[in-house]
Amino acid sequence: MEVTQNAAELCALLIDELYGELPSRIFAVLLSRGRSNLAQLAQYTSMNPRQLRHGLAVLIQYNLLFHQSDGGNTVYEANAAFAYNLIRTGKILEMVESSFGPVAKDVMQNLMISGQTRVSDLLAAYQIKIDRTKAAAEQDMDIEFPEFKLNGVNGNYHEVKKPDHQVKSTAQLNSIICRLVEAELIDVVHSKSFQSPDDIVKEAESQVVANYFPNGVKGGKGKAEYEQKVAEALRKIRSESKSLKRKLESNGAASKRRKLFAGIGQNGASNGTANGTANGSNGVNGANGANGAHEEEMDPALDPKQVIRINYEKCLVDLRNRRLVQFVCDTLGETTGYVYGVLLRILTKQLSRCQLDPRLDIAEDGNENQGPASVTSNELLDNMKTSIDLSLGIGKAAKNIISSRAAEKIRENPPKPKLFIEAAVDGDASADESESDDDESSDYDSDFEEQPAAPAANGSKVKFADGAAGKEQRMDRPMQLRQHLLLLSESHQHFLRHCGTNEWTVDFGPLLQIQREAELDAVIERTSGKDGLRLVRILRTNGKMDEKALQNIALMRKGELQQKMLEMQRAGFVQIQEVPRDNKADVKKSLFLWYVDLESSSTMMLETSYKSMVRCLQVLEVLRQKEKDVLMLTKRTDVKGREKDVMRKEYFDRYSRFQAHEKQLFAQVLRLDDLVALLRDF
Amino acid sequence: MAGDDDDNAKLQILKNALYDEARNHGSEERLFTQKDLIDLGVIPDSNLLLLVKVVQSLCDDRLLVGVSSGSGIAWRWRNREDAKKYTSLPNEETMMVYAVIDEAGADGIWNRTIKNKLNMHENLVKQCIKHLETKGYIASMKNVEHPNKKMYIKANLRPSDRATGGPWFTEGELDTAFIDQLKEIIFEYIKSKSAYLGSLPGQSANPALRPPRKGTIRGTAPSAPASDADAASARGTKRAATDISNDDSPAPARAPEGGGAPARRPPGKVYLPMPAGYRHYPTVPEIAQLIHDTGITNNTTLGEADIQQLVDVLRYDGLIEPIKVNGRRGYRVARPTKQDTVSFAKRQKDREAGIGLDLPMFGMEPPGNGLTEVPCGRCPVFELCEEGGPVSPANCVYFDQWLEI
The missing domain is CATH 1.10.10.10 (Winged helix-like DNA-binding domain superfamily/Winged helix DNA-binding domain)
Incomplete structure (x- = not known):
């Protein structure tokens, strides 16, 4: 992440908002001064070492710093990308809730609040909670973790939790963590997690030189080999954080569980994304409880010493999916958006990050993390919720005015970047000009001729109801699904590519x-x-x-x-x-x-977004100052939680107005983050 | 003497014969080379000397005009009436000026250019032009590309499209009202022809969880035989009452309309995208035909190229998108589900009544994002804004407005 003045200001404000002023000030200094050691920091911030150590501890706990020690001298560097990610807390939690259910969200939230955590600590914390819940079963849940301060960002996740949204046993917690790890939303902290990426690259490079090229890298061939070796080493380091996932996978629990679910049919985990995107209801998650007992037993107990944290990279992939679904809903309609959501979910299961690292991923030969492969129609059909009526959302037209040949066209290669000249000459933006010109004469003039040709092109899977419109409404489900897929791939934006018979893929870049x-x-x-x-x-x-x-x-x-x-x-x-x-x-x-110049316009827009976010947060601070007396009052323990009953009406009105403003401002910051994410991270 | 007379008479006959023959062999535009003229077979024995004489004489009479073409000199004929105009002019200079203006054709010519071309004194040119104007041979004109230049054109010619700016200009001014009206009509046409008007299954309820209903979306009435024409005409036009009663969305009682365009569609209507491979997306020729048939542009004829221009503008406006199905290049509406389903006629009526004037002429509300909503995105003093500065978050009036403080 490139840190500009506005971005730096924003990061500092976010840390201030969540973790207080002390870490925020240290972070701001680190951002502006670059990497520094303790003595330098003391000089820059005019703080005493004790304060500094406190602040640094907080920052390290939340993964906001890179640090490196050689021989007693430790240098610290700000991790701006992680600091920025704090803003997405609410979004990620919402996403987890819709994909994995409210219990998983609760776990995720606690993990966020406590930063990187040892599994045993998390278990212990939950154990206490579970015990207390049992003890005071009918009481309200006042015994939660320290309240997450950034209320606004979390939106309305503040509601009183129902007991069934709570973790009931450590086994359940264990299983939830396992699932989140499998989804890569949680990964493992390892020795290199706190080194800045540049350091890691440097180290890998020098190691490669020492081990394989003691006489220096010579010639074109040597250089290529060197780069390959470096990439290999870097990949190894990167995959270290996935060690837990691999362990779980090799254990075989995941696949067993999946099979079990396939038998049972509906489950919150596999249908979650759908909830959030197409209908936003939580009704389906009810099935969760019934299956709970089975799944817990199958998961291996996690190593209690393992330190876990949230993997923002993977979270971003899921957030991107949601964003794209939104885009489809906007352009083509909601049912199609739902189909697209399911497709993206399957497609990105193995995708660890949105943007490929040119150094690491280009050299790879497609084994891992390479651009998404493809999804088959049957896979999609198996993952569709049965309650979705796929016949909705697309207009109807008589069979004979649809050219199935054009619709079913298979495009094996991703679209080439468009040239200006091409577009200028024929005034058409479609990229597949030459392809479609070939069959121009034969197809258009003879409307009915292609009917026999169609099944040949589609394989035996696709059957058309003959001619009559009455029959057409009774398309079977695979056909309805196919209609949505074809619509997506025909779209002007090229949401989807029909890359082989019944195979579909997405070209994320374009x-x-x-x-x-x-x-x-x-x-x-x-x-x-x-x-x-x-x-x-x-x-x-x-x-x-x-x-x-x-x-x-x-x-x-x-x-x-x-x-x-x-x-x-x-x-x-x-x-x-x-x-x-x-x-x-x-x-x-x-x-x-x-x-x-799209590039410079985008950069400018990004800067404007940062600055606007900063302003929103600053305005909020101004409001806080203005309503200081009211806010002080609400912090009193005898008032907290019972504001409406205890406070005078006039005060309460001011308080609720402030809350409304706070909500509005935070919502706006999140909206701006949508834009930033799209411009920078996706 | 007698020989001369004889020759003259002979020359006159040859002249007439050559002129008539040339007229028979092509339009005024056609260029005749020397060989072409010989091949007309008028000049006996293909006598070149005689040909030169005849052609020279015709040129003097302004009946032939010499043109230097790529392959040498060539001639084209001029009709007698025009030639007469030349010969009726009082002096050589006026004739020359008239020749220059004549040459410029429908594009017209700037008076400064005349002066430079002929290397004549300004006053003299002015004199000649004045003379020609009073005689009604030439007229002054305006060119849209150079509105300040005084241009002249032969009086019996209509200024070319290049000079007038084509059909989009009225008296040298871009006629934006005309353009906007046409754009709106074209957009409505494309919208109704490229998307399917279906009913919205319960706006508030979850569409996905409803059991599938029969007749939720239906193009052709079940009884109607499915055919191209039916499907095409069923879309975008009024739907039969039976169709609507099938929907369980509350269809408001529709006042019976006298067969005209539907005044208002029931709420809960929505445009849906057509299935992939749909082959009846409207094309430019179709749109041009529509414009022609409706006769909206009664005194301007619009060619397909003109319509294409308007369609392109709509495309650049992001309202429609090109779509190619089997080589047929059609256009369809962008973001169909977000389009309003208020009919054209209704909107026109509303606008006349002064309703909805603040809404965009057509198309949907522009999409927004975080940056367009926050006051900063539209702040005129955004650059100056900093903490502690003259404009700062602490004293921002725009935020106060936005938060309604």
């Missing part, structure tokens, strides 16, 4: 690029209006253009156009280039070409 453009468009449309958006999109499809050409395409008045372009140039959405006609470079004769 798809996310399109989504980034869409977000940028939204911002441009709101700030510069429809006309501005039109101009930017013209430039994006056609490349550089002078004003006159732009005017002709956009059908806008010259004056308005000039004004709009200037406005957008100031806002940083478009750029201008001067091209002299001759050596004299006479300004009057020069050509002025407008163009858009």
Whole structure:
């Protein structure tokens, strides 16, 4: 993560919000000064070593620091990426709840509150809790872990917990942790977890040199070999955090459990994502309790000394899935969005991170973590909730006005990056121009001819009801599912690629690029209006253009156009280039070409987002200062929890108004984070 | 003397014969080379000297115009009326000016260019132009590309599209109202033809958990035989009452309308995407045909290229997207489920009544994101904003407004 001034400010504010001022100040100093040792820190912060040690301990506990010691001298470095991830706490918890049920969310939340934790500590903490719950079964749950301070970010997860949302036994806790580990949402802290990535790379490099190239790396071949060796070493280090997962997998419990569930049918774990995306209901999770007893016994007890923490990388993959589903819901409708959600979930099961590391992943030969493979139609069908009516969400049309040949086209290779010229020449943005031109004549003119051809192309799986519309409504379920998949792959955004008969995959790179453009468009449309958006999109499809050409395409008045372009140039959405006609470079004769630079616009938007988030949090602080007396009151132990009854009405009104504002501001920060995640992390 | 007269008479006959023959062999645009003229078979014995004489004489009469083409000199004929105009001019200069303007054709010519081309004094040019204008041979015109230049054109010509700016310009001004109206019509057409108007199964309830219902979404009435035309016409048009009674969503009592366009669709209608491979997405020729048939543009003829231009603008506006099915390039509405289902006629009526004027003309509300919602995203002094500065989070008026403090 590149740390700019605004990003640094934001990270410091987040830490302040969650863990208090002391760690926040140390963190801010570390960010601005770079890696420092204790003495330097003392100098920069004018704090005494005791304070510093306290602050550093907190930061280390929450994984917010990298540190390295050689011979007594320990240097600390800020881990800005993790600090930023704090903002996503609420989102991740929500995601875990919808995928794994409320109990797992509770475990995850506690893990977040306590930072990296030894399994035994977590078990012990829960043991106390379980005992007490048993002792005071009918009492309300006041014996929770210290309340998570960032109320707003957690949204409404604050509600009184029902007993069945609690962990009931340590065995259940163990099983939940196992499941989360299998999903890679929790990983293991190991010796290298606290080294900064740069250090790890350096160390791996020097080790490779020492072990394999004592005489230095020579020649092209040697260099390639060297890089491969380094990548290998790095991969080994990276996979260390997955050791627990591998252990569980080799144990075979996971697969056994899966088989069992397949027999039972419905279970919260396998259907969870669906809940969150398509309908947001928790009803299905009811089945959880019934199965509970079986699953717990099968999981091996975890090594109590193992230290676990939350794996944000994998969380991001799941958050990205949710985001894409949202995008599909927005463009194509909710049922299709649900189908897409299921597909993404299966597809990304083995995907550990959103962005591949060029150094590590390019060299790999597709064994692990390579771009997602593909999902077959049958796999999808097996994972669809039976209560979903797949016939919804797509329009109906008579059989003979649908070209199944076009719809079923198989694209084996990911789309090539579009060239400006291509788009400009034929004014069409579809990337598969040449392919579809081939069958132009035969298909379009003879509407009915292709009917016999269709089954051949689709394999035997797909059967069409003959002609009549009445029959058409009775498409069987595989066909309905297929309709959604085809719709997705035909979409302008290329959500899906039909990469083989009945096989489907997603090209994340180009798809996310399109989504980034869409977000940028939204911002441009709101700030510069429809006309501005039109101009930017013209430039994006056609490349550089002078004003006159732009005017002709956009059908806008010259004056308005000039004004709009200037406005957008100031806002940083478009750029201008001067091209002299001759050596004299006479300004009057020069050509002025407008163009858009997506990269710089995105960077700018990212910065604006950081700064806006910072402002939201600062405004919140201002509000807190303003309502100081009320907030002080609510902190009193005799008031806490019973604000409405105890406080005077006037005070309570002020308090609830403040709460509303706090909620609004936090919600906004999270909305901004959606944007940041898309621009930076996905 | 007699020989001369004889020659003259002979020349006159040859001239007429050559001129008529040339007229028979092509339009005014056609260029005749020397060989072409000989091959017309008018000049006896293909006598080149005689040909030169005849052509020279025709040129003097302004009946032939010499043009230097790529392969040498060539001629084209000019009709007698125009030629007469030339000969009726008082002097050589006026004739030259008229020739230059004539040459410029429908694009017209700038008076400064005339002056430079002929290397004449400005006053003289002015004089000639004045003379020509009073005679009604030429007229002044306006060019959209250079609105400030004084241009002249032959009076009997209509300025070319390049000069007038094509159909989108009215008196040299871009007619945005006209364009917007047409865009709206095209968009409505594409919207209704490229998406399927289905009912929304219970907006509040969970759509997925409902048992499948018959008749929730239905294009053609079950009794109607399915055919291209039926399916196409069923979409976007009024649905039969029986269709609606099948839905269990509360369909409000629809006032019977006199066969016209549906005034308002019941709430809970939604546009759905067509299945993949749908082959009747409207194409530009179809749209052009629609515009032509409805006769909205009664005194402007719009070609397919013009319609394409409008469709492209809609595409750039993000309202529609191109889709190619089997080589047929059609257009479909973007984000169909988010489109409003208020009919065109109803919207027009509302607008006349002054309702919804603040809404976008057509299309949906622009999508928003975190940045467009927070005050900072639209803050005019965002750059200046810092803690302790003149504009700071502590004294931000925009946030106060937003939070309604």
